[in-house]
Amino acid sequence: MSVKLDMKDKQILMLLDTDATLSYTAIAKKIRLSKEAVAYRVKQLEKKGIIVDYITLSHFAKTGLIHFKLYMQYTQIGKQEREEIISYLRTFTNIGWLASTEGSYDLMLSIRYETVHEFEAFKDEFFKRYDKYFRDVQFAILTEAETKPRMYVLPEKAKHKLFMHCDAAQKEPMDKHDRSILNALSTNARAPYYELAKKTGLTERIIRYRRKEMERRGIIVGYKLAIDYRKLNYLFFKCFLSFRNMTDEAAQKLREYLRQHPNVIYWIKTIGPWDLEPEIEAPSVERFYEIVQELKDEFSDIVVRVDSTLVAKEHRIAHA
Numbered sequence: 001m002s003v004k005l006d007m008k009d010k011q012i013l014m015l016l017d018t019d020a021t022l023s024y025t026a027i028a029k030k031i032r033l034s035k036e037a038v039a040y041r042v043k044q045l046e047k048k049g050i051i052v053d054y055i056t057l058s059h060f061a062k063t064g065l066i067h068f069k070l071y072m073q074y075t076q077i078g079k080q081e082r083e084e085i086i087s088y089l090r091t092f093t094n095i096g097w098l099a100s101t102e103g104s105y106d107l108m109l110s111i112r113y114e115t116v117h118e119f120e121a122f123k124d125e126f127f128k129r130y131d132k133y134f135r136d137v138q139f140a141i142l143t144e145a146e147t148k149p150r151m152y153v154l155p156e157k158a159k160h161k162l163f164m165h166c167d168a169a170q171k172e173p174m175d176k177h178d179r180s181i182l183n184a185l186s187t188n189a190r191a192p193y194y195e196l197a198k199k200t201g202l203t204e205r206i207i208r209y210r211r212k213e214m215e216r217r218g219i220i221v222g223y224k225l226a227i228d229y230r231k232l233n234y235l236f237f238k239c240f241l242s243f244r245n246m247t248d249e250a251a252q253k254l255r256e257y258l259r260q261h262p263n264v265i266y267w268i269k270t271i272g273p274w275d276l277e278p279e280i281e282a283p284s285v286e287r288f289y290e291i292v293q294e295l296k297d298e299f300s301d302i303v304v305r306v307d308s309t310l311v312a313k314e315h316r317i318a319h320a
Contacts, residue, residue, distance in 0.1 A: 143271055147267075177206070193208060
């Protein structure tokens with residue numbers, strides 16, 4: 001069921017989607033409301049299920065982790081078997097995203113390991129258990145990733161802020177305490193320091209210092225919202241683009257196109273069966289296909305194939 005938002009709610013969503021750690025006082029100053037009014041509105045957005053989580057965005061390469069993607073298409077299986085597979089996958093804490101989809105694939109996930117061999121061991125064990133339930137499986141390795149605030153919420157107020165959280169950067173030194181803090185922040189960037197202290201066993205002072213250091217070194221690149229887009233009457237699609245005759249100039253033009261488009265919320269570059277995955281939130285299936293056609297027309301010289309899938313349900317969202 002969709003929820004109608006007024007201008008103040010939209011402003012709050014845009015500000016938190018740009019920096020999910022903003023205080024109520026800071027938001028109040030920007031939108032000319034009292035701190036108490038902002039706090040009430042945020043709690044209502046949470047209560048109505050629009051705000052799901054406050055996500056911490058880390059730079060995958062700087063954490064020393066390789067980001068693997070699995071795309072799976074079921075055979076004709078029942079609800080019980082699907083639920084069993086999803087329950088099994090939810091036990092892996094290093095799965096950062098898990099979703100049921102409709103279209104080219106039925107189930108997709110992102111999982112992080114330090115080495116290819118660790119991913120191979122996970123993949124082998126998983127398919128030993130469940131191989132009979134899948135007719136097609138593809139995998140890819142993420143090489144670049146970029147996201148931005150949801151500009152479509154309030155296009156006239158949207159600021160052009162980008163979060164690059166994977167590129168060719170070198171691994172940064174991190175110890176077990178850094179990783180513990182990052183894990184604790186993964187789905188609640190607004191968690192008070194006393195809660196983080198309980199989770200990590202570290203003092204609030206150490207957590208505050210190490211967090212600022214991870215921000216300074218670009219390990220933490222920003223803080224964003226996880227929202228239930230359906231409550232805004234939007235649908236979530238993933239596209240799979242394959243290219244030919246790609247040049248540096250064409251690649252940069254495509255990047256800027258995706259960065260400026262209000263409905264493109266995320267894109268990743270991969271080594272795998274296709275080259276690029278833009279993620280699009282659109283108010284209807286018709287509008288989604290219009291967006292895809294516009295992209296194909298604009299880049300007809302390099303786009304050779306476009307596939308897509310509708311994200312039906314996200315079972316896990318934890319970007320850090």
